[in-house]
Amino acid sequence: MKESISLTWRRIPERYKMIGSRCTTCGTNYFPPRGVCSKCRRKGKIEPFEFSGNGKVYSFTQIHAAPAGFEKEVPYVMAIVELDEGTRCTGQVVDAKLEDIKIGDEVEGVFRKILSDDPEGPIHYGFKFRLKK
Amino acid sequence: MAGIIGYGAYVPKYRIKSETIAEVWGEEPDRIQKGLGIMEKSVPASDEDSATMAVDSARIALERAGISPAEIGAVYVGSESHPYAVKPTATIVAQAIGATPNLTAADLEFACKAGTAGMQMCMGLVDSKMIQYGLAIGTDTAQGRPGDALEYSAAAGAASYVIGADDESLAIFEDTFSYTTDTPDFWRRSKADFPSHGGRFTGEPAYFKHVQGGFNGLMEKMDEKIENFDYFIFHQPNAKFPYAVAKKLGVPKEKLAQGMLCPTIGNTYSGNVPLALANVLDVAKPGERIFVTSFGSGAGSDAFSIKVTDKIEEARKHGYPLSHFIENKEYIPYAIYAKLRRKYKGM
Amino acid sequence: MRKVAIIGVGMTKFGENWEQGFREMVTEAGVKAIQDANIKGDEISAGYVGTMASGSLVGQEHAGALIADYMGLNPVPITRVEGACASGSLALRQGVMAVASGLHDVVVVGGVEKMTDLDTAAVSQILGGAGDQEWELFMGATFPGLYAFMARRHMYEYGTTEEMLASVAVKNHENGAHNPYAQFQRPITIEQVLNSKMVADPLHILDCSPITDGAAAVVLAPLDEATNFNKKPIEILASEQASGTLALHDRSNLTSIKAAKTASQRAYQKAGITPKDIDVAEVHDCFTIAEVIATEDLGFFKPGEGGKAALEGKTKIDGEVAVNTSGGLKSTGHPVGATGVKQAAEVTWQLRGEAGERQAKDVEYALTHNVGGSGATAVVHLYKRGY
Numbered sequence: 001m002k003e004s005i006s007l008t009w010r011r012i013p014e015r016y017k018m019i020g021s022r023c024t025t026c027g028t029n030y031f032p033p034r035g036v037c038s039k040c041r042r043k044g045k046i047e048p049f050e051f052s053g054n055g056k057v058y059s060f061t062q063i064h065a066a067p068a069g070f071e072k073e074v075p076y077v078m079a080i081v082e083l084d085e086g087t088r089c090t091g092q093v094v095d096a097k098l099e100d101i102k103i104g105d106e107v108e109g110v111f112r113k114i115l116s117d118d119p120e121g122p123i124h125y126g127f128k129f130r131l132k133k
Numbered sequence: 134m135a136g137i138i139g140y141g142a143y144v145p146k147y148r149i150k151s152e153t154i155a156e157v158w159g160e161e162p163d164r165i166q167k168g169l170g171i172m173e174k175s176v177p178a179s180d181e182d183s184a185t186m187a188v189d190s191a192r193i194a195l196e197r198a199g200i201s202p203a204e205i206g207a208v209y210v211g212s213e214s215h216p217y218a219v220k221p222t223a224t225i226v227a228q229a230i231g232a233t234p235n236l237t238a239a240d241l242e243f244a245c246k247a248g249t250a251g252m253q254m255c256m257g258l259v260d261s262k263m264i265q266y267g268l269a270i271g272t273d274t275a276q277g278r279p280g281d282a283l284e285y286s287a288a289a290g291a292a293s294y295v296i297g298a299d300d301e302s303l304a305i306f307e308d309t310f311s312y313t314t315d316t317p318d319f320w321r322r323s324k325a326d327f328p329s330h331g332g333r334f335t336g337e338p339a340y341f342k343h344v345q346g347g348f349n350g351l352m353e354k355m356d357e358k359i360e361n362f363d364y365f366i367f368h369q370p371n372a373k374f375p376y377a378v379a380k381k382l383g384v385p386k387e388k389l390a391q392g393m394l395c396p397t398i399g400n401t402y403s404g405n406v407p408l409a410l411a412n413v414l415d416v417a418k419p420g421e422r423i424f425v426t427s428f429g430s431g432a433g434s435d436a437f438s439i440k441v442t443d444k445i446e447e448a449r450k451h452g453y454p455l456s457h458f459i460e461n462k463e464y465i466p467y468a469i470y471a472k473l474r475r476k477y478k479g480m
Numbered sequence: 481m482r483k484v485a486i487i488g489v490g491m492t493k494f495g496e497n498w499e500q501g502f503r504e505m506v507t508e509a510g511v512k513a514i515q516d517a518n519i520k521g522d523e524i525s526a527g528y529v530g531t532m533a534s535g536s537l538v539g540q541e542h543a544g545a546l547i548a549d550y551m552g553l554n555p556v557p558i559t560r561v562e563g564a565c566a567s568g569s570l571a572l573r574q575g576v577m578a579v580a581s582g583l584h585d586v587v588v589v590g591g592v593e594k595m596t597d598l599d600t601a602a603v604s605q606i607l608g609g610a611g612d613q614e615w616e617l618f619m620g621a622t623f624p625g626l627y628a629f630m631a632r633r634h635m636y637e638y639g640t641t642e643e644m645l646a647s648v649a650v651k652n653h654e655n656g657a658h659n660p661y662a663q664f665q666r667p668i669t670i671e672q673v674l675n676s677k678m679v680a681d682p683l684h685i686l687d688c689s690p691i692t693d694g695a696a697a698v699v700l701a702p703l704d705e706a707t708n709f710n711k712k713p714i715e716i717l718a719s720e721q722a723s724g725t726l727a728l729h730d731r732s733n734l735t736s737i738k739a740a741k742t743a744s745q746r747a748y749q750k751a752g753i754t755p756k757d758i759d760v761a762e763v764h765d766c767f768t769i770a771e772v773i774a775t776e777d778l779g780f781f782k783p784g785e786g787g788k789a790a791l792e793g794k795t796k797i798d799g800e801v802a803v804n805t806s807g808g809l810k811s812t813g814h815p816v817g818a819t820g821v822k823q824a825a826e827v828t829w830q831l832r833g834e835a836g837e838r839q840a841k842d843v844e845y846a847l848t849h850n851v852g853g854s855g856a857t858a859v860v861h862l863y864k865r866g867y
Contacts, residue, residue: 003618011614016229032615059636059734061628062681063620067605070620072472072480073179078621080629080729088729090616094178095146095463098681103636111188111229112180114619123216125184125225126619133461 003115008124013048015126018109020087022049029085053109053127055083062098069117081107081129092128106132134309135259136302137439138200138266139295139448141193142411142455143186144398147176148462149470151285157467158280165285170372174288174399176465177274179473183212184222186291186404187272188229193452194268194293195230197303202231205295206264208238209254211247211403214274215240218323226270237264244319245368245400246429247271248292248407253435255296256306266297273402278327279476286371288399292407292455303445304414304423307438308355312346319430330430336374339432344368344378347434348426355438359384362438363421366392366409368428370400391416392423397459408455410439415454419443483703484579485713485866487586488517489825494694494813495663502531502538502594503550505695509818510551510590513697518709521551523586524699527558528574530567530591531817536606538594547590558588564610565766566852567591568696568820569721569859575700576719576861585702586709591821592695603691607816610853612727624688624767626728626854628680631769633734635682637784642682644787645768646673649686649810651796652765656807658837661822663692663813687768692813696822703866712832715866717845718747721859728854735784737855740777744849747860748779751845755779758801759843760830762823764851765808771795774849775803778860802840805830820850820859831865 013019020031023044028037031051037044060079063070070076077093079101093101094112107129115124150173152162166172177186187210195202210222223238241247241254248271255267272291277284299305318339321328331339344367352358359365365388367375372395379389392409394401401408406427413423418441425437471477490512492505500508506529514521527547535541544558563570568591575589595603608617611626621629634640650670656662673686699709706713724739725731731738748754755778763778765771772786780801781789789795795803806812806826809819827846829835846863 012228017231058729059629059633061625061632061683062678063622063625064677064681065604065622065624065679065685066601067608067617067620067622068601069605071601073620076620078619078625078629080734090612090619090621090727090729092180092620094180103632110185111192112178112185113182114180123182123184124618125229128180 002118002121003124005122008122016111018051018053018127020049020051021046029087031083031087031089051083051085055081055107057101057103057105057107058082058088059103060093060101069115077101079129094128094130096131100131108132134299134306135256135296136299136305137294138297138301138303139194139196139198140293140411140414141190141197141452142290142292142408143190144175144290144408144455144458145177145181145186146461146463147178147465148173149176149465149467153467154285169285170396171286171399172396174286175290175401176470176473177289181289182216182274183214183272183291184216184225186289187222187226187270187293190291191226191230191268191270191293194295196451197448198295200266200295203235205232205266205268206236207255207258207267208232208236209241209251210270210272211241211243211251212272213242213244213402214276232268243433244429244431245402245405246427246433246435247403249427249435252294252296253309253311256309259296259298266295269294269296271403271407273404275400275402276327276474283330286395286400288401290398290401290404290408292404292411294407302442303448304439304441307440308351309435309437310347310351310354311433311435312343312350313433316432318432335430339430340370340374340428341378341381343432343434344426344428345382347436348382351436351438357438361422362424363388364391364413364417364423365389366406366413366423366425368406368426369393369395369409372396412455414445415449415456417441417445419445481580482582484576484700484716485703485706486698486716486824486828487701487706487710487713488513488519488699489828490516491661491696491822491825492694493661494692494815496596497693498596500693502534502540502592503546505594505693506547506590506592507550509592509695509697510547510588513588513699517699519586519699521553524553524556524588525586526578526584527553527556527588527590528571529558529560530562530571530820531560531593532562532564532567533606533609533816534594538597563857564852565764565816566820566850566857566859567817568822569848569850569861570820572698572820572824572861573719573721573859576716579700579702587700588697589700589821590695590697591818593815593817594693595691595815596693600691616727622680624680624683627767627769628683629728630734630773631682634769634772637735640772640787642674643670644791645687645772646670647791648765648768648771649673651790652804652808652810655797655805655838656811659807659812662807662811663690664811683767683769689766689809689814692815694813694815694818696818696825698821698824706866711867713866714828714831714863717751717862717864719861720747720750721857723857724855726853726856731855735773737773737777737851737858739855739858740774740849740851740860743858743860744778747862751862753845753862757845758847759845760802760805760827760840761847761849762806762826763803763849765804765810766814768810770851771803771808778847778849797838797840805835805838805840820848823848823850824861827863831863
């Protein structure tokens with residue numbers, strides 16, 4: 001999968017450091033960041049907010065049939081993680097087998113390669129999760 | 134002189150046993166294990182590389198340092214397996230830890246001693262007050278040629294050091310000395326997949342000559358004695374060389390124990406001495422002294438005299454000790470190892 | 481606002497249509513629908529077509545213009561609409577609005593997707609664009625992965641089992657075996673589903689709708705004039721669409737698709753009927769769990785009971801409510817943009833009594849339910865005989 005250079009670069013703050021946004025008007029945190037608060041819309045005052053990467057497993061699966069670029073990684077575990085700061089996001093769970101995971105397990109954020117299938121292209125780094133055990 | 138404000142180390146979860154590799158190449162496992170002293174080595178997952186491990190270790194170091202990443206004025210990453218041949222690992226790490234944009238950064242290569250070279254550079258920048266804090270990292274996902282002796286040891290790991298003023302440090306650098314020559318004991322041409330080495334030539338003219346050169350040079354410079362140090366760390370390409378050089382130098386082998394990681398994780402190349410130092414710092418008590426001698430093929434040795442301060446106990450309350458990663462392991466068979474290390478044609 | 485009727489339907493066979501490309505399929509479906517409507521073609525004053533990803537799948541955008549040209553309908557305006565897997569129903573809804581408003585009289589609605597010209601991994605990546613491309617697909621979550629998250633949660637909250645999910649696929653294959661247009665016309669068993677290759681745990685390959693080529697079309701006209709063309713017009717009682725969060729992780733509840741609930745509640749209210757009145761429902765079973773959740777969202781069963789109901793046979797052709805008499809997406813196949821329109825064709829045949837061996841009894845009210853992505857778009861239409 002070829003992701004454009006500019007798009008990759010634009011997403012670095014979110015992918016590397018989980019920088020989302022916070023609506024200071026209603027106190028809702030968003031990841032990925034949003035320019036418009038879903039609740040307050042134009043009345044919402046938005047500023048950047050960095051998530052810790054800590055959270056709990058809300059749901060999970062193991063992918064066997066991969067999308068383009070991920071073929072060599074299968075099978076890999078993915079989860080919807082309920083982040084400690086109040087919102088959810090989707091990410092891979094590393095160093096874990098399907099049997100190791102339960103809904104409610106605590107996870108921490110780690111820095112890994114997400115996509116590097118093109119040997120002459122850029123490497124896409126970003127966050128994944130690891131079980132805190 | 135400058136000191137260590139924070140340190141962190143990381144090793145991937147997967148391990149392959151020497152006996153597993155020996156079976157593939159028709160070697161006797163016992164002979165290999167006895168000869169090298171390596172029981173198993175770490176293997177990076179398919180989504181890990183020198184940058185990802187560097188970041189994970191740097192984040193631990195920063196937690197212990199207790200400083201804002203924006204205060205870091207320099208990032209140097211030493212490796213022989215930088216993800217890019219051109220495009221620095223240091224900027225990826227600097228961005229991922231939040232040190233950008235007000236800093237200098239560059240990548241280093243000096244075989245297994247690029248990490249310690251980075252530490253010296255940060256020491257100089259801090260002592261000269263060019264920067265307030267520097268970050269030096271040694272990280273590698275080393276590649277072993279299939280069937281070669283180095284396949285048993287080439288491993289993966291990273292360790293990071295936040296370096297700053299001595300009065301803030303959990304361990305201070307008392308002095309440092311380096312010994313460097315042009316010695317072709319181990320090298321890799323840029324388009325080659327695997328390194329080449331000089332076999333037995335890598336012993337006396339390379340490892341032993343330079344480690345002794347670095348060790349003796351620093352001892353003489355400081356007018357110091359072996360008995361004044363509690364821990365000795367030597368570069369460990371296998372478990373034999375460090376004990377052999379310790380014997381030659383008169384260093385009691387018990388003082389090497391805490392810094393001996395290669396039996397359980399292999400040779401992490403640029404991470405080798407930095408990880409060993411982290412393992413020692415994980416247990417060292419205030420007032421204890423550590424003598425560190427690294428070695429990098431090509432060839433050179435960096436020696437350091439380090440004294441632990443009373444700030445170490447507070448620092449250790451944060452992050453994970455290296456043992457957390459060393460003990461949390463999973464064994465893999467050779468076929469999976471070859472897939473992860475992309476040794477198959479067509480990968 | 482005028483009442484709208486379906487006066488003609490048609491579809492191609494769904495399957496791996498190697499011999500047919502995008503334009504061949506859509507013209508075949510269009511011609512069949514026009515013939516079924518007993519119109520000459522000159523009456524058509526507008527068209528709407530749903531196709532999710534013609535640009536990525538076959539490199540062809542501007543589908544509306546292509547169809548107008550290849551159907552010989554120039555200068556009739558034909559507009560392409562897109563709402564991921566709900567594109568077909570979106571096109572139907574646009575057609576309904578065009579006729580209801582009085583802006584147009586006879587409108588042709590089509591849905592088409594040509595998916596087999598690329599390999600599975602490439603198609604899987606393109607389909608991922610129905611979800612949040614940057615924060616779901618980019619992280620490695622495929623479409624089956626997203627529905628697997630929903631299945632895992634449904635199992636956790638309600639005790640739904642893999643066996644209950646498998647029974648949905650079994651029922652749909654049973655129905656599809658009687659559908660000459662279906663991609664798969666062979667029955668399967670629960671064991672076969674549970675033993676089939678895992679795609680995204682806990683969904684096996686037989687829990688998932690396939691990659692399919694196909695096209696379907698319907699012709700719409702004002703109900704008051706419909707019998708001028710076809711003696712058996714089908715009245716569209718309600719056409720409702722609602723939006724939900726793009727990413728599954730932003731949805732507060734993974735065991736229900738809120739947009740589908742909203743759309744169906746509005747549709748029932750508009751039509752003045754309740755879920756109990758529905759005799760036949762074509763729902764969006766892109767995965768078995770999706771059908772279970774759909775039957776709950778549409779009010780056929782209480783939340784959490786959809787799986788048990790399926791296992792107990794309540795959604796079979798002779799059950800409490802005949803769900804997916806066509807064989808659903810699972811057995812008929814899921815050419816993404818075509819599905820919503822094919823659902824309308826199926827309920828038309830059911831209401832007319834023309835569904836052959838898969839005919840349900842005493843069909844008075846029918847419903848179609850079409851979902852885009854993991855629930856970011858949901859469209860519900862209600863139908864009854866207009867004669």
